[in-house]
Amino acid sequence: MPMLTHLHVSRIMVNGAIPSSICGITSLGILILSSNQLSGSLPHCWEKLEALQILDLSNNSLSGTIPDSLGSLGSLLFLMLSRNSFYGELPSSLQNCSNLRNIDLGENNFSAELPKWIGKNLASLGILRLRSNSFHGGIPLEFCNLSLLRLLDLAHNELSGAIPHCFGNLSSMIMVAPVNQFSVNTSSISEQIVYMDGVTLRVIKGRELEYDKNLRFLVSIDLSRNHLSGAIPMKLTNLLGLSILNLSANSIIGKIPEKIGSLRRLESLDLSRNQLSGEIPSSISDLTSLNHLNLSYNELVGRIPSGNQLQAFEDPSIYEGNSKLCGLPLSLKCQDNETHDQAPNHVNEDIEDDEEGFELKWFYVSMAVGFVVGYFGLLGTLLVKKGWRNACSMYLEGIIDRVQLLWRN
C-alpha cells in the first residue's frame, strides 16, 4: 500500500517483529504501533520514509539498537520509542532530524553519555524525555541552547557532575509561550491521538485522557535519582515559567537558593534525599501555586518558614530526616534564638551571581562611607569643642580602668 499516509495500529496485541516491507509505504507520514506486543529489532531501511513525521512505537517489547537510517528522517517531528528494551547509544545520524519537537526514549536500556549534538542541532526540541535508562556522564552545556525546551526529564539515570548554571538560560522556561498550534490528529476506531507541539493526548470517545502524566503541558525539569552533585544553580530561579522541579535522590549540596520564591508558577518542588544545608529561605512562602513540597532527608537547619501556602503543608514527613529543623508542622519547638535570621545568608550566596555581588559591593562601600563620615564627624567635633574632648577622654579612661579591674579579678 505505497499510497498509505497514516498507519495507526494500537492496543490490539499485534505481536512479532516490524517487517522491513514497512519501508515500502513511501508516502507514510504517521506510523503509530504503540502499546502492542511487537518484539525484535527495528528494520534498517528508514531512509525510504522521507515523509514520516510521527513515529510512535512506544510500549512494546522492541529491542536492539536504533538504526543509523532513522537519522535520514528529515521531516520527523515526534520520535516516541519509550517503554521498550532498546539499548546502546543514540546514532549520531539522529542530529540530522533537525525538526524534531519531541523525543521520548524513556524506560529503555540506553547506556551512553548524553550526546552534545542534541543541544547543538535539534533546536526545535520542546520535549526531551530520556528517563529510566543508563545514561551516564555529565549534562552537556549544549542543552542550554534548546530555546524551545519545556520539558526535560532525565530522571533515573546515572548522570553525574553539576547541574549546569546555564540552565537559567532555557528561554522557553522563562517566558511561557502559548502552545504551538501544530497538531496532528490521527483517528482509529476507538481512539484518537492528538500530537500537539509539547503535548500528546490520547482522546477516547471525546474524553481527553493524559497520555502520560509526565507529558502534561507543563514546564518541567526532572533530574531525580541520578548522581548529580554541586549546588543548585542560583540562575535556576530565572526560570519563571517552571511548574515542576524534581531534584530528589541526588548528592546536591549547598543552600536552597534565596530567590526560590520568585518561581511563582511552581506547583511541585521535590528536593528530598540530597545534602542541602542551611536554612529554608523564607521566600519559599511566596510560592503560592505550590501543591507539592518535599524537603525531607537533607541537612537543613533552623525554623521552618510559615505563611501563605506553606500553612497548607501539614504533613511533617515532607521535612523529616533533617534533625536540626524546628517549628510547625514538626514537633520539635524552636529555641528563641532560632528566628528567621535570613539577612546574613546573602554573604554565602552563589558567588557567580553578578547581581548579588553587585549589591554586596555597594553594601560594603556604603558601610565604609558611613564609617568615615561618622568617625570624622565625631573627631571633627572633638577637635573643635574642648569641653567635649575632656568629657570624652574621662569617659574612655573610666572604661579602661574598669576593664583593668575586671582583668585583675
Ligand SMILES: *[C@@H]1O[C@H](CO)[C@@H](O)[C@H](O)[C@H]1NC(C)=O
Ligand atoms: C502498554 O500496553 C498495554 C497493552 O499492551 C496496555 O494495557 C497499557 O495500558 C499500555 N501502557 C501505557 C502506559 O500506555
Ligand SMILES: *[C@@H]1O[C@H](CO)[C@@H](O)[C@H](O)[C@H]1NC(C)=O
Ligand atoms: C545566558 O545568555 C546570556 C545572553 O544570551 C549570555 O550572555 C550568557 O553568557 C548566558 N549564560 C550562560 C551561563 O550560558
Ligand SMILES: *[C@@H]1O[C@H](CO)[C@@H](O)[C@H](O)[C@H]1NC(C)=O
Ligand atoms: C521526584 O522524583 C522521585 C524519584 O524519581 C519520585 O519518587 C518522586 O515521587 C518525585 N516527586 C514528585 C513530586 O513527583
Ligand SMILES: *[C@@H]1O[C@H](CO)[C@@H](O)[C@H](O)[C@H]1NC(C)=O
Ligand atoms: C518525601 O520524600 C521522601 C523521600 O524521598 C518520601 O519517602 C516521602 O514519601 C515523601 N513525602 C511526600 C509527602 O511525598
